[in-house]
Amino acid sequence: MEITIDIDDSVPLFAQLIGQIKQAVLCDEICPGDALPSIRQLANDLELNNKTVAKAYRLLERDSVIQTKGYRGTFVHPDAKANSTVDLNAWVVTKLGETIGAFRESGVTDSEIRIAFGDVMNRRSS
Amino acid sequence: MREQMIFYFVFLSQVLLISSYLPRAILSRVRYVVETYPPSKYPKLYPVPIEAVEKAQRNYKNMNLFALLVGFVLLFIGAYSPTEEMLNWDSISVITIYFLVQHSPMMIAATSGFTYFNLMRRADSRTTRKAELHPRRLFYFVSPVIIGVAIFVYVAFVSFIIYVRQFDFSWFGGYWNIFGITALNLLLVGIIVQNLYGKKKDPYQTYEDRVRHIELTVNILVFSSIMGTVYVAIAIGLHALDFQDLMPISLSLYMQLVAIIGFRAFRIDGINFEVYKETPAVA
Numbered sequence: 001m002e003i004t005i006d007i008d009d010s011v012p013l014f015a016q017l018i019g020q021i022k023q024a025v026l027c028d029e030i031c032p033g034d035a036l037p038s039i040r041q042l043a044n045d046l047e048l049n050n051k052t053v054a055k056a057y058r059l060l061e062r063d064s065v066i067q068t069k070g071y072r073g074t075f076v077h078p079d080a081k082a083n084s085t086v087d088l089n090a091w092v093v094t095k096l097g098e099t100i101g102a103f104r105e106s107g108v109t110d111s112e113i114r115i116a117f118g119d120v121m122n123r124r125s126s
Numbered sequence: 127m128r129e130q131m132i133f134y135f136v137f138l139s140q141v142l143l144i145s146s147y148l149p150r151a152i153l154s155r156v157r158y159v160v161e162t163y164p165p166s167k168y169p170k171l172y173p174v175p176i177e178a179v180e181k182a183q184r185n186y187k188n189m190n191l192f193a194l195l196v197g198f199v200l201l202f203i204g205a206y207s208p209t210e211e212m213l214n215w216d217s218i219s220v221i222t223i224y225f226l227v228q229h230s231p232m233m234i235a236a237t238s239g240f241t242y243f244n245l246m247r248r249a250d251s252r253t254t255r256k257a258e259l260h261p262r263r264l265f266y267f268v269s270p271v272i273i274g275v276a277i278f279v280y281v282a283f284v285s286f287i288i289y290v291r292q293f294d295f296s297w298f299g300g301y302w303n304i305f306g307i308t309a310l311n312l313l314l315v316g317i318i319v320q321n322l323y324g325k326k327k328d329p330y331q332t333y334e335d336r337v338r339h340i341e342l343t344v345n346i347l348v349f350s351s352i353m354g355t356v357y358v359a360i361a362i363g364l365h366a367l368d369f370q371d372l373m374p375i376s377l378s379l380y381m382q383l384v385a386i387i388g389f390r391a392f393r394i395d396g397i398n399f400e401v402y403k404e405t406p407a408v409a
Contacts, residue, residue: 001258001259001260002256002257002258002259002333003256003257003258003259004254004255004256005254005255006253006254006255007253007254007255008253021259024259029259030259035260035261036259036261037257037258037259037260037261037262038261038323040323041261041262041322041323042257044323044324044325044326045255045256045257045258045325045326046255046256046257047255047325048255073261
C-alpha cells in the first residue's frame, strides 16, 4: 500500500497523511492488526519532519484508527474501519455552529462570543 | 621458504583481484549502464554531463592501474631481494597499507556516489512524495539464523579473548581486541539501521529496488561482521600457536574475501531503469 503526499498542496502535510491512512483503512488496503511503519521510517521515506508524522500518528491514535503497542510498534486498530468514518473536525464545526447560533439568537454579539471563546480556551489550557 | 612462496603467490592474487579483475568488472557494468540507458533516453539518471561520468571512469581506471603497478613493484622487490618480512619491514603492515591503497579508488568512487545522488535529488522537481505503508524490520531482510550466528561468533570471540588473556603473551592486546571488534560491530549495526530506516539516496528508486538493495546490503554487512570477528580470532590463534609465518597469507586471503563480498553490492540486474526516463512508465 503506497501513500502519496504533495508538499505544494494547501492541505497540511499531517492532514494529508491522516486522510490517506484512513482512506487505506476504508478501502481495506490495510486491515486491523496490520503493522504500520515507524514514525522515523515514514518521515524519512516521505522526507518529512519526524514531528509531522508523529502528529498524524497521535491524532490517528486519538481517533482509534491506529494503536501503539510499546516497543512492538504501531498497528491498525481493531475498530479502525468504523472509526475512520468519524470526522471529529466536522463534528466540532457542527457543534460550534449550533452553539454560536444559539448565542446569536439570544442577542450575544460576535465580539462577546470571541472574547468568551478565548477566555474558555485559555482557562482550559492553563 | 615454502611459506614465503605461498605468500607471494597469494599476494599476487590480491594484486590482480583487487586492482585488476574487480575494477574491470565494475567498469564494464558502468559502461553497460551508460550504453544501454543513455542520457538521451534516461536523463534523470545523469544529473551531470556524460563527459563527467566518463572522466570519473577514467580516473577510477587510472587509480587502479597505479595500485596495480605498486603491487607489481612490491612483488618484484620480494622476488629479487627476498627478505623474511616484506620490504624488510613488516609484512602485515605492508599488506594492510597496500590494501588501503587498493581500496582508495573505491572509497573515492563511493564518496562521489553520495555527491551524485545529492545532485539527482536537487534536480528532482516533483512535489509529490511516496512511501509504502509497511514497516521495514531486520528479519524481513536477513535470516534470524544468520543474525544468531553473528551473535554467537561475537560471544565466542569475547570468551576466546578472555581465555587467551590468561597466558600473558607480550604481544597480546587483551581487552583492546574486544573493544576493536565491538566498535566494528557497532559501526556495522549503525549502517544497517541507516539502510533500514534512513532516507533513500536515489530519489527515483522504486520500492522493490530499494527492498532488494537493503536485503543485499544488510546480508553483506552481517557477513562482514562474522568474517571480521573470525579473522581476528584466527590471527590471534595463529600468533599464539607460533604460526606467525601464516599470518600474512591469512591476512591477504581475508582482504580478498572482503573485496569479493563488497563487490556483490554492485549488482545492476533487476534494477528498474524505467524510472529514469523523462516520463517514467513505472513511477
